[in-house]
Structure formats: C-alpha cells, structure tokens
Amino acid sequence: MLRRALVVLLAVLVSVAAVFAVGTVPATARPSHDPRHDSLQRELDRAVADDGAPGILAGVRDGHGAWFGSAGVADLESGRKRRPVDRFRVGSTTKTFTATVVLQLAAEKRLSLDDSVEKWLPGLVQGNGHDGGKITIRQLLNHTSGIFNYTADPELSSRLAGESFLEHRFDTYTPEQLVEIAVANPPAFAPGASWGYSNTNYILAGMIIEKVTGRSYAAEVNRRIIRPLGLIHTYLPGDDPTVRRPRGRGYSKLFLTDPDAKIHDVTKMSPTWGWAAGEMISTAGDLNRFFAALMGGRLLPPAQGREMFTGVPTKDFIPDSTYGLGVLSQRLPCGVTVWGHGGTIHGSLSWTSGTRHGGHLLTVNINGDWVDQVGISTRAATAEFCPNTSTDKVTNEITTWSPAPLSL
Numbered sequence: 001m002l003r004r005a006l007v008v009l010l011a012v013l014v015s016v017a018a019v020f021a022v023g024t025v026p027a028t029a030r031p032s033h034d035p036r037h038d039s040l041q042r043e044l045d046r047a048v049a050d051d052g053a054p055g056i057l058a059g060v061r062d063g064h065g066a067w068f069g070s071a072g073v074a075d076l077e078s079g080r081k082r083r084p085v086d087r088f089r090v091g092s093t094t095k096t097f098t099a100t101v102v103l104q105l106a107a108e109k110r111l112s113l114d115d116s117v118e119k120w121l122p123g124l125v126q127g128n129g130h131d132g133g134k135i136t137i138r139q140l141l142n143h144t145s146g147i148f149n150y151t152a153d154p155e156l157s158s159r160l161a162g163e164s165f166l167e168h169r170f171d172t173y174t175p176e177q178l179v180e181i182a183v184a185n186p187p188a189f190a191p192g193a194s195w196g197y198s199n200t201n202y203i204l205a206g207m208i209i210e211k212v213t214g215r216s217y218a219a220e221v222n223r224r225i226i227r228p229l230g231l232i233h234t235y236l237p238g239d240d241p242t243v244r245r246p247r248g249r250g251y252s253k254l255f256l257t258d259p260d261a262k263i264h265d266v267t268k269m270s271p272t273w274g275w276a277a278g279e280m281i282s283t284a285g286d287l288n289r290f291f292a293a294l295m296g297g298r299l300l301p302p303a304q305g306r307e308m309f310t311g312v313p314t315k316d317f318i319p320d321s322t323y324g325l326g327v328l329s330q331r332l333p334c335g336v337t338v339w340g341h342g343g344t345i346h347g348s349l350s351w352t353s354g355t356r357h358g359g360h361l362l363t364v365n366i367n368g369d370w371v372d373q374v375g376i377s378t379r380a381a382t383a384e385f386c387p388n389t390s391t392d393k394v395t396n397e398i399t400t401w402s403p404a405p406l407s408l
Helices: 001-009 035-049 091-107 136-140 155-161 164-168 175-183 197-212 215-227 286-296 302-308 373-385
Strands: 055-062 067-070 321-322 329-332 335-345 346-355 359-366
Touching: 001 359, 035 067, 055 286, 055 373, 067 286, 091 197, 091 215, 091 302, 091 335, 091 346, 136 197, 155 164, 155 321, 175 197, 197 215, 215 286, 215 335, 286 346, 286 359, 302 346, 335 373, 346 373, 359 373
Parallel strands: none
Antiparallel strands: 055 067, 055 359, 321 329, 329 335, 335 346, 346 359
16 A cells, blocks of 8 residues: 555655746736636635645736635644745656756757766666666656656655654755665666656756756756746755745645545655755745746747657656656646646645746645645646636546556
8 A cells, every 4th residue: 555655646756737837927926806716716625625635825827917826724733824925845846947957058058968878977877777878868858768766666665655754754865875776676668668757867867967067956956047037935955854934834644545644744854855856945936937937938948948848648647748858748628738847745746837838827736745636736727727617527637547657
C-alpha cells in the first residue's frame, strides 16, 4: 500500500496538473465577488467540502485584471483563511524555472540541447545500463532520457513516506547523492525510446547549469528570473526547512492510502531531496507573473520558446497531456488546451495552467497532499477556461492513471 502511494504521489514529486500563462495585467488580486469566476469558486468550495482538502486558494490573471478566491483554512488550529500573499511549496513547478535557465543558456550558445550529459558531467551517469554519453539535454528536459527516477528508489522512498518520514524530514541530500541513488538502479528504457517522468532529469539539468555558468543553480535562477521579474515572494530555500512568512501550514497523511491515516503538520522539512526538480517556494501571484512572462515571450527568444512548447506524448501520466521542455499541456474536456506545470510535495499540491500565449492564467494550491490533485485541477481548469462545460462530467482522473512506468 505504501509503495503504491509513493509511486502515485512521491515518484512524481510534485507531479502533475493542468496548467498555464498570461499577459501583463495588474498584480493585485481582487478579493471581492466577481461573477465571471463563480464556477471556479464553486470548485474551490467543493475541494474542501467533498474532497477533504484543508484549504485551497486560486489566483487568476486575465485581461480584466487579477482575482483571488479561497475555501477552507490555512491553519487547522487557528482557523485562519488562506490569503493571496501566502507562500507555499510549489514542488515540480520548479522544473519550469530550471528548464527556462537551460534554454536561456542555449540561446546564449553556451550549451546545445543536443549536447550529451557526459559532455558536461563526465562519468556521473554511468553504470547499471545508464550511459550519459547517449542522453541529451533535450531528453532530460522532456523526460525521454530513461534515467531512473530517484524518488522511486525503495530505500529513499521509505524515508520520504509513512511514519519514517517524521524521523527523516530534516535529512539533507546533495545533487550528487540523488544522482548516485538513481544510477544504482537500472534505467526505465533506452534514451529516446519512450517517455517517463523522472526527477533525476532535473537534478542533472541543475548540475549542468552550475557547470556551464560556474555559479550555483539558485544564483542563476535568482539572477535570470526572480529578480528581473520582481518575484519578491519567491525563493529557493536550499537547506532551510522553514517557509518564510506570510504562509499557511502544510498538512500530510505521509502518502498513506488509508483514509483514516493521521494528518501531520509538515510545514517544516528539508526540501533538499527536491532541489532543481522541486524545492522552490512561491505564491499564486508570483507564479502567475512568471508564467505570464514566459508565455508572453519575455524570458526566451522565439527559437527557444518553440523548443520549450514542442510537446511529446506522455505515457501513463495525466490524461490528454503532452510534455515539452519543463512545461506540460493538457486538453480539457471542452477541447481547450492549457499549458503550464504542477507540483506535489509534502503538504502542498499546486499547479498553474493557462492559454498558450498568456492571455489567461490560473494558479491553484492545496495545503493537504492526500486529495485527488489531477481530478481537482482538471475541474478547476475546466471551470475557469470552459465556462459552459459542467465539471460534473469531469472524471476522477487519478483512478485511471497507471503509476507502473513511474516506479521503474
């Protein structure tokens, strides 16, 4: 039971969700009633009342400005409501930031997406069938490398879920240790032969950023994205186990599938096991601002933008999705396609989704990690981007999502 729960939620580290982008609009969210978002607010209320989320928040940016909605609470003890300024762990949405920096380096001719991993990290990805000389940077970014997903390693996953997490929540890991864990296992498939979500890909991408620039991964993300865009609530925590205020609490059932499993406050934890694949902390407003700039062409030249948004079919992942270079597309039940990324990490489920060129953007976060992220995200995105489509027809997607390939 524990291993299956790990595969579904941990192996995707911050897995999943519909997703994505927006043009330049006022950044201050309107907490007042706006009938254009009534259907989205109903989905927020439903996530708490029917799905059991402790609290949920949503930020929207579109041509009319910005809107904020919430349901439930930020803190189960105090009962405080969730606020637009609340920070939360974004999990795998970190991958989009990592991919953006890599593509900027490609635009600067400092690396090529066709470079091998071996060129930049000699000798690191070798053994048990892994060969870094046959894996390209592009394959890292679109998850076609076949490299084993380190969060699916039995020993590591036993520390990241279940009661043992409470003993290991402050353990720290280096990127080299995470890669070592990965290559101690056989690859999922030969490079380019299939598709499989692997957090190892983005640990390696972060290491390549450091090798190319001679600076830390965090320094490059700050210099190239966070500071220029004024993302004042966004940061990479490194080995700091706290979430800076203002913030709510993060709650977890430790990825156990028993519906009566105890709920734990996991606000404090070491995020080093996620690093360039999932460590970042942000807010709904900052994520909307980032994706607005990215989708609107402010962070990448056209050639690299086309590379980023060239998707490959996913396998046993989110239904009706493709994966580009650090971004995900999902076709909603009404036929609208949205782009962005999502993330799962202890105590936090989040996703950003929006129209391809940045006209309309939605970011949502739940401060409990045991609810149906894919189902709720699909319903929320459908409510916002398909106003004439009933979300009652949106199925519980995660029950049909086969985790087997992600556990290799």
